[in-house]
């Protein structure tokens with residue numbers, strides 16, 4: 256395999272969800288590169304139906320926001336990115352009226368996660384948190400939905416990248432039809 260693609264596959268393989276973070280802060284330039292990756296990600300009809308709210312440790316809201324997490328480990332994450340969807344700005348598939356806002360946001364989050372991984376920064380998609388409280392703390396307007404609070408920081412333990420608990424290919428792949 257060519258060197259460049261081998262590196263990329265290494266990044267993909269080394270991504271794990273990180274739920275315990277050290278106190279080390281994320282350099283601003285690294286955070287900016289991660290956010291820029293989200294900005295450049297693809298979306299249906301290029302609708303870009305997203306907004307990102309970055310909350311870093313020096314912000315007065317950081318400590319308050321961390322109270323919305325149910326797992327203690329997340330409370331130390333030096334950065335949280337609230338990835339928000341704006342369905343009114345998203346492409347809608349006319350055949351079945353599917354709104355692609357959450358899909359678009361999920362793609363942006365995935366790309367930011369991979370950029371963070373390449374930077375040696377751990378992340379976790381967090382969907383389960385005190386949603387009403389988070390909306391209030393972050394002043395999220397009506398019609399805008401928090402898809403995830405993406406936590407970012409340096410992992411306390413080296414990640415176990417050997418085994419990912421996944422369904423085998425023959426359970427999920429259909430060839431030529433269901």
Ligand SMILES: Cc1cc2nc3c(=O)[nH]c(=O)nc-3n(C[C@H](O)[C@H](O)[C@H](O)COP(=O)(O)O)c2cc1C
Nearest residue numbers: 270271272273274326379380381382383384403419
């Ligand atoms: C949409 C989504 C929501 C998730 N929400 C949470 C969450 O609320 N809390 C949590 O601890 N992990 C959450 N996770 C992480 C998953 O549990 C994790 O990705 C999965 O177990 C596979 O492990 P891995 O990420 O280490 O490969 C979420 C992941 C995704 C993709």
